[in-house]
Amino acid sequence: MMNYLARIRSIIIVALTILIVAAPPVLAQRLGPDGAPDPTASVASEQQLLQQSPRIEGHIAQPNERARVLMQPAGRQWDYFHEIILRWLGAIAILGMIAALGAAYLIMGRLRISKGRSGRKVRRFSPFERFSHWVTAVSFVTLALTGLNITFGKIVLLPMIGPEAFSSLSQAAKYVHNFVSAAFVIGLVLIVALWIKDNILRKVDVDWVKQGGGFIKSKHAPSGRFNAGEKLVFWFALGAGVGVIISGYLLMFPFYVTDIAGMQIAQVVHAVIAVLFVAVIIAHIYIGTLGMEGAFEAMATGDVDLNWAKEHHDLWLAQVLASNERQEQPWTTSADQRHRSLS
Template identity: 40%
Template sequence: MRNLIVRAASRVLPLLAALLCLAFPPAFAEDSSKAVNGKADVAQSEMSQLAGADYWRQVRQGVSGDTTSQSPEHGVLISKPGETWFILKEKWMSPAGAIAIFGSIALVVLAYVIVGPIMLSKPRTGRKLNRWSRLDRALHWSMAFTFLTLAFSGLMLVYGKHFLKPYIPTELWGYIVFAAKQYHNYVGPLFFVLLVFILLKWWRKSLFTKVDIQWALKLGGMVGKHKGTHPSAGFSNAGEKAVYWLLIVFGAFAAVSGLFLDFPIFGQTRRDMEMSNLVHMFSALILICGFVFHIYIGLFGMEGALEGMVTGKVDETWAKEHHDLWYEEVKAKGEIEEADATISNSQSLPIGEPMHDKR
């Protein structure tokens, strides 16, 4: 009988214990959680007491500590100069850049409204001069596409959180900023490659001469008392040369600093990365503002300018008025293409005057 009771108890007691655990799990979990949290609080308190206020004060001041890592600045937990970089970038450079970009756009709009586009003073002759080769045009449009898309993605990274993020869903903003970041990182090196090709291809045509000084003093005949005149110029005038060297100089700063940011594997410190970021941003803003004017002249500000970079050829009248010295060189070589007779006659007649049959 006793053995039967013992066997029954050995089977029933574990079952009762299991039921008891199922019936009161919150109490056990709460006690366990309190025990864990209590141990964590004790550990944190002991750590604070062990380190002391002086230790954390030094951490906040950016003092380097001891570490087994041999990489630069791995002993620094908090980068104090990084606060200066953040203030320069967010509080000064970003607002100033926005003002500069919108100011440049406002200036070209005013120029179009007040001054108007530069039109040819004489009718087109229909005779063409070869100005840009296929390689020239390929380089120009490749750089144009690369620069504009990089500028757009860069502006999205800097200003998108102010102008776009508040008005779209958070998930969509995440996809947009991720795509902009990846595009900027991977296409950026292509800008550097194109910049090298453009430097090698056009640097000889872009050297300044005495003629360019006179062109600049007369402001290209676009405004002021010299408006309507056509200062002498060779293949490139002073304005085009200025845009070219603006691209080369500030493009080089933007490209090199961008490569520093793209490949932080050559021992760059946080100071190097912060300085590269500021140089990259400043150079890019200068380029964007400068090319607002370049794009304006090409698309709206001068008759026949875009035509040359699209077809590679310019009209004889355009060459005479804007690049007379280059025109004389081409004319002396006999490299001016003859125009179709019908087109030439129709372009030389005033509007509304009938063409006479010469048969």
Template identity: 35%
Template sequence: MKKILMALAVAVTLFFSVTALANTDASVEQGATEGQIWAQVKEGAQGVTTSTGEAHNQLINTYDLRVFELRSDILAPALMAALFGMIIVFILFIKINGISKLHGGFSGKMVYRWSKFDVSIHWLGAIPCMLLILTGLVLIAGRFFFQPYIGEGVWATLVNASKLIHDYMAIPFMLGWLLMTVLWAKNQMPKMYDLKWMMVVGGYINFGPFKGKHPDAGFANAGEKMWFWAFALFGLVISASGMLLLFPNVFEPSRTVSLIALVLHSVSAIIITAFSIVHIFMATVMSEGGMECMVSGYCDENWATQHHNLWFDEIKENGTLKYKE
């Protein structure tokens, strides 16, 4: 009886050993096959399907993954740096250098500079621009920099709100961009004296050989012209790419075109963000009396003579100088 039981035990052991070995071999063979298939997929191997859409015979568009890596490794950190990095740089610069004060103080005489319509279209473009920057930051970089530190419910609400605001602010931004580009371009043409303005950094440096320098400037100085043309060019790119992404059913872009549009949209957003931070700091903090221009449309006479002397001389000579009553 013992011999029979021992024989059965040996048989059962041998059965399970052979079965396990067979399963192991099958798993190894299956793993090798899956590895070969995945390698072929990454190389762009094509198959057969009943689909009639673009790239219907390609299982996976591997360049999608490269765009995602570009977003996580370059675009998201660059946008964070363009916003928060520039803010930090300007805070340190102001702490070390100080602001550009009016040497003669405020005169109390307010000179007409911008019409109410100009002020309106400035804010038509500026307010949506800032909302697009903040919501775009969430959409591009939020997954990598914000999501790990907040709850899933808060993150879902934040992303949903950002997407809605981003979509709805796109049209007013494009309208403001178009009006500003068309109507303001005539005062933004480069002049030879702009080079001298750049060489002394506009007179905003309060130490060393730059201190006390006040270079010539027309209606717009060289820095404002740089900002204007950057805004005009990259605003065009961001508007065109944004339309493709916002209305895919209307324009029906290909998968490749959509991905290119996404990259161009992000790069343009990074550049506009960096310039916007500079523009905001220069208007609100660095230039004493500068913000008043885009609030009332008027500027102090001493501000005009210190920062835009050629323009002020011109309007005095041609009789278009107007003071606020």
């Protein structure tokens, strides 16, 4: 027993000796040049930590695991995208589209009805179809304006109206953007349900493209209810709409589905799709108003001029006229029979 205790005592003495010998270098590392203790001497610098991993993160005590990220170097990349890249992308896409349409208007002018107005009208869209379109259109314009404020508001509106007014305006725009999104979802669902059957690509759409879409005055471009250009806009709007809806609601309800990194990706996707969406819809609005005579009447009143329908949607017009004749034929036949019976 005495031997066992003696061995333990010897081990403890050796261990203490080693610690005493090794302590001065360790203490020396923690002392500054003036001999005072330096608590940061053995701490890795921020730059060293950032070089180790681009995704290194600092966390805080937070019950929600997805909300624990306090510092994330990848956030600097997201900030650079939002403050620099997105602004350039948005400016090039939107202003470039406006410039291209302005040049087209100066070169070609407004596309007129070549034979002039006939004075006869053809029903193109029902009241419910127009309602669905305008719900989607008005909500989209509202979302576009309030959304673009997030990207361009600080460099366009802030210098003009000042920080207090800009802060109030931006806060109101955020709430409008969130609530109007529900109307956009409803409108998109309605127009897809109403028009998806008429927007299936067919062989006639290839011929429409070959003929220049009717913009080459010497060539006729056959088309059904919707031409190839309108069909491409429809499918783009459907895909882009689904993209901004999913990414938008991920941002509207943060941390319910994804973490901060996923939300950064959702914001990038939402912003890129949105600016491209705005650029395409600007072209769509131009063609339906300034670019083509008689086109806006389809959504304003639901009726279009007969000659306009012949020039831009001749195959659809033929189907409509044939359908009207079939609907009138039974009444004409019964009237003839009644006339013969009376005579």
